[in-house]
Amino acid sequence: MLAAALLLPSGGTVHAEPTHYPLALENCGASVTIKQAPRRVVSIGQTQTEILYALGLANRVVGTAVWFGPVAEPYEAVNAGVKRLADNAPSFEAVLGEVPDLVTATFAWHIGPHGAVARREQFSGLGVPVYVSPADCVGKDNSAPGDGVRTRPFTMDLVYRNIRELGQVFDVLPRAETLATELKAREDAAIASMAGRPARDLPVVVWFSSRDVKGDAFVAGAKGVPAYILDKLGVHNVIASDEEWPLVGWESIAAADPAVIVLVRMDRRLFPADDVAVKLDFLRTDPVARRLTAVRENRIVVMDAAATRPGLGTIDGIMALATNLKALGLAR
The missing domain is CATH 3.40.50.1980 (Nitrogenase molybdenum iron protein domain)
Structure with missing residues (x-):
């Protein structure tokens, strides 16, 4: 166990042993x-x-x-x-x-x-x-x-x-x-903000990017960081794969018909679909994607890439998604 050093709410301090090298x-x-x-x-x-x-x-x-x-x-x-x-x-x-x-x-x-x-x-x-x-x-x-x-x-x-x-x-x-x-x-605190406002196990998909906008999509798997956020807010990831970011075809996504689509926003430009504007254009014009319930009812949420990485931004992701679900009227 690591020795603990914590700034207590009362203002007291528990001191830790210094690190001994090597x-x-x-x-x-x-x-x-x-x-x-x-x-x-x-x-x-x-x-x-x-x-x-x-x-x-x-x-x-x-x-x-x-x-x-x-x-x-x-x-x-x-x-x-x-x-x-x-x-x-x-x-x-x-x-x-x-x-x-x-x-x-x-x-x-x-x-x-x-x-x-x-x-x-x-x-x-x-x-x-x-x-x-x-x-x-x-x-x-x-x-x-x-x-x-x-x-x-x-x-x-x-x-x-x-x-x-x-x-x-x-x-x-x-x-x-x-x-x-x-x-x-x-x-x-972020999780408590959803207490008493269950999102009714909404089906959700998180789209990170795609090598080819019209090809298969990199979406959040069932056990990664985005899935953790969804689970904490009581919503359901429609992707069952244990891969971190599996490639999934839009026909398969359409079969699950998510009620909400979360688009990941980033400055990186490695693939065309890194751009949220490109993602949105695809969803609204592709003959399969535009029929999705989330697209027809404009239940599209944008999440910063930092929220999908294992770090400080994950907590911001929980808070932001909770706020967006409430704004869409999907959390009572």
């Missing part, structure tokens, strides 16, 4: 040794970057990459002074060029068995430890190329573990405990 961690099936508090971190993934900022560690971050949208508002100023290596996946050479003593990643597809940036062993062979978010590997199989398959549902406990483990790595565990506690309180 620190040994089990991370995504690998043993990681941190020799001292890192001073030069490259963060590959917006959610990991924002957690580092929230822990007051922006001055340790020497490079970032993989951005789906603007940085969260509280961190705009500090982020402006941090080098962005790439909007999407950076090269292995670009990461090493910053001489990091730690590399963090949100997703195993960037640093993992099929790493788009590199394999973990390529970094560890050079003496650079890697920390990948537990939310992308605990209860998840990343052995095949792609976004992975969930063997157990995502929960926010994995994000809280992520925060606390980074608190240990950087010897800022009191800050980490405070952040995790505050996030849990916000999550509880």
Whole structure:
């Protein structure tokens, strides 16, 4: 168990033991040794970057990459002074060029068995430890190329573990405990806001993007972050696949006839359907999609990409979707 350090509501403080180095961690099936508090971190993934900022560690971050949208508002100023290596996946050479003593990643597809940036062993062979978010590997199989398959549902406990483990790595565990506690309180408040207003188990689909707008869609699977949000609000994900973001044809989506379609909004432009305007145009003009109940009755909700990633924005996603369901009159 980690020693707890929590800012109590009464104003009292429980003090934690400082981190003793070298620190040994089990991370995504690998043993990681941190020799001292890192001073030069490259963060590959917006959610990991924002957690580092929230822990007051922006001055340790020497490079970032993989951005789906603007940085969260509280961190705009500090982020402006941090080098962005790439909007999407950076090269292995670009990461090493910053001489990091730690590399963090949100997703195993960037640093993992099929790493788009590199394999973990390529970094560890050079003496650079890697920390990948537990939310992308605990209860998840990343052995095949792609976004992975969930063997157990995502929960926010994995994000809280992520925060606390980074608190240990950087010897800022009191800050980490405070952040995790505050996030849990916000999550509880968002869920409570729907109490007494059941959404009647509404069928919902979450559309992330598509390689070809008229082709199959990347939609949220049954056990990932969006499914967690839907479950907490009492609505039903029409997609049963355990894949993180399965490709599903519109005929199959039409057969489920979701009452609400959630469109993911992002700044990334890797695929044409990354653009919400493109998604909307397709829904309103495609002969199959335009017949969906959600489209005919204009029950289309836009959710920021940050809400669909395992991080600080997940809580905002719960709150935003609850608000939108109420506005549509779908939550009593």
